[in-house]
Amino acid sequence: MSIRGPQALASLEDAMRDIRREEDELSKRVARAAERLSKTREHEAELFRQLARLRLDPAVQAELDGRISGAEAKARDMLKAHAKDVSKAEKSISALDSNRSALADKRAEALKLLEEQQAALAALSAAQVAKLAADPAFVAQRRETEELDHIAEQSMRKTEQAEADREEKGRPYREDPLFMYLWDAGYGTSTYKAGNLTRYFDGMVANLVRFAKARPNYAMLNEIPLRLREHAELQEANVSAAEARLVAMETAAVDAAGGKPIRQAIAQAQAEIARLDAEITAIEDQRDAAATALQALADGRDPAFENAASELAAALGREDIQTLLDEARKTHTGQDDTIVAQIDDARSRIREEEQESREVKERLKTLADRRRELEDIQWEFKKQRFDDPGSSFKEDRLVGDLLNDFLRGGISAASYWDQWRRSQNWAPGAEWGAGYKPTRQSSSSNPWPPSGGGFQWPDSSIGGSSGRKSKPSSGGFGGGWGGSSGGSSGGGFSRPRTGSSGTRKTGGFKTGGGF
Structure with missing residues (x-):
């Protein structure tokens, strides 16, 4: 439940x-x-x-x-x-x-x-769904956004593959101390600065490891992911702009209707x-x-x-x-x-x-520590806007057995908060407007207000086959509407405290009352 x-x-x-x-x-x-x-x-x-x-x-x-x-x-x-x-x-x-x-x-x-x-x-x-679905301008903008979204997806996949290749294929170079010595010294480039004697011995080392042939290969291996990452970020910016135009059209339609x-x-x-x-x-x-x-x-x-x-x-x-x-x-x-x-x-x-x-x-003392930990969890909960009406949790034990385990010291605050994060889901439309569902993992902007109750289009309307999952939009209750959503990972709590002398211990305890 x-x-x-x-x-x-x-x-x-x-x-x-x-x-x-x-x-x-x-x-x-x-x-x-x-x-x-x-x-x-x-x-x-x-x-x-x-x-x-x-x-x-x-x-x-x-x-x-x-x-x-x-x-x-x-x-x-x-x-x-x-x-x-x-x-x-x-x-x-x-x-x-x-x-x-x-x-x-x-x-x-x-x-x-x-x-x-x-x-x-x-x-x-x-x-407004039927009206927008029949609006040629909106349909064209939606199609453009879909295409840009698909391009951004493919660009990001190529970038990730190139970065993986850099890690795997570059390992033999990095594990060769002689090659890396010459590489770090800038040998063979205008940045290389060494005296005559050092140049002489470096030349012998370069011949030994065939540096002249290996250096451009390693340089290319490092350069390609950087260029692809720049290109992918440009595509992300393009699709974000297209999304903004799409949502602006949605907003205008909704505003026109009151x-x-x-x-x-x-x-x-x-x-x-x-x-x-x-x-x-x-x-x-x-x-x-x-x-x-x-x-x-x-x-x-x-x-x-x-x-x-x-x-x-x-x-x-x-x-x-x-x-x-x-x-x-x-x-x-x-x-x-x-x-x-x-x-x-x-x-x-x-x-x-x-x-x-x-x-x-x-x-x-232990109870005071647990209170501060629960305050930290509540802060993160609000910061991530998990209390939004469009937010839900598939695991109801979080407010039952797991909550009791946390209060008794059976699990740490970090572990308890991590289970909240893993269990959380957003209702359809809780993040985006008129049916637009971005597929990129790193969508960075969302012009539509969080939980704005936007339009609902079928999942297939926008790149639904890619299987990517968008991030929750930024802002949220408590942590600051319009602020960063950068939640804690693994229980790193960000709640500001003023002069608190408390510590966060995770040892087990059992209070004498209801816990």
């Missing part, structure tokens, strides 16, 4: 929402764990004060209590400030998520409007989508920075908070404190045993909390 471009992007957007939601939940868990650790250490400090009151004389007790209380009060004050900072960061992320969600909804509306306009243009275009306002509406919708995508990208970068800041707070990496927590932990780890605890363990009184058991329980809870916090932090 296939899936259409807009639906595919919506599925990726749903996955992104799930990732961000779980990322927020994990950040909150880490932050709350830091708070619980601090409170547990405060409780541990109070237990040591109680133990000191039972076992130490008043002077020593007062000195120890003062040291513990000072560190405890500092930690308590910093905990309150830390909690406020965490709450502020969480609210900032929540606001950014709301703004991004609103922009995504607006984009979906603009895409729906674009689809409606494209459908209207397609219906209007279809009504198509111009629809095309203008399509252009406006495309511009609106590009504007929204720029805003979405900016918000994603802001959110990434905010998430990084929140993670630092959740980790307790705030210098003041970290210092206060360390001072309290150090105060409770002093030698005299440990001596007090060891002596209390050696005696067996009801009060001592109760306090010692409570201290042991507090320390056990601290160890468990720290271990769980480390695991959650690692998952949070």
